[in-house]
Amino acid sequence: MRGVIASLVFLAALTASAELKKVTDFYSESEQQYKKAQSEKTFAARAKILRELESSLEGTLQEYEKKNPREAEKDEKEVSLFHSTLEAAYDIAHQKTADQKDCAKKRQSVLTGDSMGRGESAPLTKPAQETLRWIDLLCK
Amino acid sequence: MKLFAITLFFICVFTLPLSAEAQYKCINDKDGTKGATNTDISAALNRANDPLTAAFKAASDPGRHHLVRRENVCTAENSSSLTDFASLATHIQASAAPRTKKIKRSCIEASMQREVGNTGYLCSGGKKEAFENAGKSTPCLSEKVLSYLHFALNQAINCMSTGRDPIDPRFILKKINNETAFNFFIAYNGGVGLGQLTSDPVKEIAGWRQGKREIDGNAKHVLEGVISSSNPACAPFAEVIKKEVNTPPPLPGSPRNYCSWVSPGEGVARNLIYSLGYYVYTRDEIVKPAIARRSSRMAANPEIVNYFTLVAYGPGGPSQAKSLVRSLRLSNSSKPEDVRAGILRNSGYVKQTEEKMLELLAHWKNSAPTPEDKRGDTCVE
Numbered sequence: 001m002r003g004v005i006a007s008l009v010f011l012a013a014l015t016a017s018a019e020l021k022k023v024t025d026f027y028s029e030s031e032q033q034y035k036k037a038q039s040e041k042t043f044a045a046r047a048k049i050l051r052e053l054e055s056s057l058e059g060t061l062q063e064y065e066k067k068n069p070r071e072a073e074k075d076e077k078e079v080s081l082f083h084s085t086l087e088a089a090y091d092i093a094h095q096k097t098a099d100q101k102d103c104a105k106k107r108q109s110v111l112t113g114d115s116m117g118r119g120e121s122a123p124l125t126k127p128a129q130e131t132l133r134w135i136d137l138l139c140k
Numbered sequence: 141m142k143l144f145a146i147t148l149f150f151i152c153v154f155t156l157p158l159s160a161e162a163q164y165k166c167i168n169d170k171d172g173t174k175g176a177t178n179t180d181i182s183a184a185l186n187r188a189n190d191p192l193t194a195a196f197k198a199a200s201d202p203g204r205h206h207l208v209r210r211e212n213v214c215t216a217e218n219s220s221s222l223t224d225f226a227s228l229a230t231h232i233q234a235s236a237a238p239r240t241k242k243i244k245r246s247c248i249e250a251s252m253q254r255e256v257g258n259t260g261y262l263c264s265g266g267k268k269e270a271f272e273n274a275g276k277s278t279p280c281l282s283e284k285v286l287s288y289l290h291f292a293l294n295q296a297i298n299c300m301s302t303g304r305d306p307i308d309p310r311f312i313l314k315k316i317n318n319e320t321a322f323n324f325f326i327a328y329n330g331g332v333g334l335g336q337l338t339s340d341p342v343k344e345i346a347g348w349r350q351g352k353r354e355i356d357g358n359a360k361h362v363l364e365g366v367i368s369s370s371n372p373a374c375a376p377f378a379e380v381i382k383k384e385v386n387t388p389p390p391l392p393g394s395p396r397n398y399c400s401w402v403s404p405g406e407g408v409a410r411n412l413i414y415s416l417g418y419y420v421y422t423r424d425e426i427v428k429p430a431i432a433r434r435s436s437r438m439a440a441n442p443e444i445v446n447y448f449t450l451v452a453y454g455p456g457g458p459s460q461a462k463s464l465v466r467s468l469r470l471s472n473s474s475k476p477e478d479v480r481a482g483i484l485r486n487s488g489y490v491k492q493t494e495e496k497m498l499e500l501l502a503h504w505k506n507s508a509p510t511p512e513d514k515r516g517d518t519c520v521e
Contacts, residue, residue, distance in 0.1 A: 065469065071482065072467035084462040104355045108348070112340040113457030117489060119329040120338050120393040127459070 020067065021060050023078035029056060030130055037137055046138055047093035054090050057083040085110070085127035089134040103139035107132060166280035168252040168323075174278045178271070181325055181404065182282040184264040188405030191376035196291045238301045238371070243309045245290040247519035250504035251313070252281065254321040254496070261325055263399035263407060273326055288404070289322055296412035299366060299374035300420055307416065310516030311446045315419075315453070317500050318493040324411070325402045332392035333401040334408060335415025339393035345417050346388040359421035360385070366413055380409040389414075422458055423449040430462040437472040444476055447483045447490060454489025 021029075030053055037049040061083060064076040072080060088106040092098055114128035124132070169176040185193070260273040271277045293312070301307045319336040320326055331338055347357040357363075363385055367378045381389070389410065390397035401411045427448045432439035439445065452461040468474070468482040484491050497516065501509040504519075512518050 061466065065466075069469065071469060077463065077467050080463040080466050081456055081459060084466075085456075085459040087459070087462070101353075101355060104350055105358050108340070108343055108355070109358055112344045113452075113459050115338055115340040116453055116457035116460075117455040125456075 020063050020075070021079070022075050023082050026053075026057060026060075026079060026082055027126070027130065029053060030134075034133065034137065043098050043138065044096075047095075050089060050093040050134055050138065054083075054086070054093070057086070082127045082130070085113070085131050086134065089131050089138065092135060092138045098139045100139065103135060107135050110135070165283065167249060167283055167286045168281040169278065170253060174255065174274075175276045176278040176280040177276055178278070179280050179282070180262050180264070180269075181260075181279040182285050184262060185282075185285055185288055185404035187264060188403070190405035190409060191379040192292055192295075192409040193288070193405040195295070195376040196288050199291060200287065238298065238306055240294075240298050240301045240306045241309050241520040242294045243290070243297075243313050244519050244521055245286065247313060247500065247504060248290050248293070248322055249286055251317040251321045251500045252286065252323075253503040254317070254499050256321045256323050256326065258323070258326040258328055260323065261327055261398050261402050263325075263403035268399050273323060279325065285404070289324065289408075292408055292412060295373045296377065296409075296416055299369065299371055299377055300362075300413070300416040302369050302371045302374065303365060304420060304424060305442065307420065308442060308446050309520050311450065312416070312419070313516055313519055314493045314497050315450065318496040321496075321500075324404070324408050327392075327395070327398045327402050329393075332398055333411040335411055335418075337392045337401060337411060337414055337418075339391040341418040342389065342391055342414055345414055345421070346384050348388055359417060359425070362417040362421055363413075366417075377409050377413050380406055381413055419449065422452050426458040427452060427461050430465050431470060434465060434470045435472050435474060438470050438474060438476075438479065441476055444479055447480055450490045450493060451483060451487045454487055460487075 033049050033053045037046040040046045040049065057079065061076065061080055064072065064079070068076065088110050092103060092106055095102070110128050110131050111124075114125055115122065166172075166174075166176045168174070255274070257274050260271050260279065262269040262271060262279075271279075273279070293316070294309070297307045297309050297312060316322060316334060319331065320334055322334070324334040327333060330336065343357060345357045345359045345363055347355050347360055349355070363381060366374050367382055367385060369378065390400045392398070392401045399407060401407050423445060428439055428445050431445060431448060448461045448465065451464055452458040454460060456463070464483065464486055467486065468479055470479065484494065494514070497514060498509065500519075501513050505513070510518070
């Protein structure tokens with residue numbers, strides 16, 4: 001009996017201290033999903049894979065929110081920024097087809113947002129690069 | 141005779157500079173610490189003959205214009221296009237324009253005392269001349285330049301408030317004070333003119349050419365709204381930008397196009413419309429819906445919406461603003477003062493904007509700023 005209780009306490013402690021995924025984990029996940037999507041031939045199949053990434057990010061952010069109900073900490077903020085930057089690509093992934101003009105406009109919205117507070121033609125940030133990569137894949 | 145000559149010499153040496161100074165008081169260097177002497181920018185405004193400057197001149201001296209009414213549009217008897225716009229300006233008060241508060245002239249003047257440095261551009265007669273915006277080469281701006289900026293900015297705020305939630309001028313004052321302190325002539329790789337525009341927000345509004353295709357900007361309707369507006373405050377701006385719905389303007393990112401965005405008159409008019417246009421687009425179509433997804437109560441609070449809109453001008457842009465909405469756990473039970481404090485803790489851009497407002501206030505009054513001063517309440521009327 002003591003052994004069972006000790007195991008349960010150990011498991012509970014392990015769960016509580018389990019770290020939620022960080023932004024670097026999501027860049028890796030995005031890379032894997034991107035490669036998977038690259039091999040798909042239809043827009044619908046590629047869009048489905050991006051929507052899976054969206055669900056994964058959203059799920060983790062909800063876990064973060066449960067963990068820190070008052071305000072996000074650094075790790076969550078980084079994941080959240082990546083997620084909100086990807087919104088432009090999610091919007092396309094929720095359409096039935098990829099309209100080329102819509103794709104160009106979404107692309108521009110990413111470039112405009114990323115240019116804020118930075119000089120003309122500044123190199124793109126990592127969330128913006130990843131988002132544009134997805135948009136280009138969905139819209140090809 | 142010798143004594144007379146010496147006396148005459150001293151009179152000339154000491155009184156001529158004084159009389160020149162009295163004649164041309166530098167409104168942006170009231171205590172003389174900058175050492176501003178160059179009056180070229182002020183002279184360029186005197187020569188400007190665009191619709192906005194004409195409207196300003198008419199509003200400054202309405203007695204000179206004899207008006208007739210024709211098909212609900214006020215036009216001058218002398219019907220050149222410039223005087224048409226000039227006459228429109230005199231009727232703005234009586235128009236159906238939205239009621240927006242105005243930024244006080246004295247607060248713009250206080251902002252102009254701040255040192256912002258950078259490279260300035262004198263645009264006149266199709267020529268562009270760069271100068272260092274510091275020390276003795278700081279332009280000496282006249283009372284008229286201040287009055288012009290006061291007029292132009294309040295007109296633009298009124299125009300861009302048509303058909304949407306009115307623009308809160310306090311936030312625009314803080315933003316321009318932070319970006320340029322009303323040095324409308326400065327330009328560099330990081331931003332051009334009054335609103336420090338770069339090419340991307342301009343493309344976002346006016347669209348761009350991609351190969352053989354014209355792509356509409358996401359916020360093109362903002363431009364179309366100005367052109368089709370029945371608000372007379374929009375008329376001079378509409379005249380300046382009317383062709384840009386079909387042909388995007390020269391992008392501000394290229395130095396060869398700087399004058400289209402910084403010249404007194406047309407450059408200032410264009411810069412104001414695109415700067416405020418991007419502001420209302422970001423506020424109404426990106427930030428407010430993102431807040432509403434978490435809290436209808438917070439989305440209905442204009443102060444909160446404006447603060448998050450300012451966040452969208454810092455690194456990360458609108459994505460950062462959306463992310464912060466989540467990070468601060470916005471909900472219907474959030475307290476606005478806590479949200480504001482959270483924004484200040486998290487956004488370097490907003491924090492800088494508030495700090496620069498304190499610099500403005502230090503030039504505006506001798507006593508310590510009150511909470512109302514810091515909010516900008518006392519800078520609008």
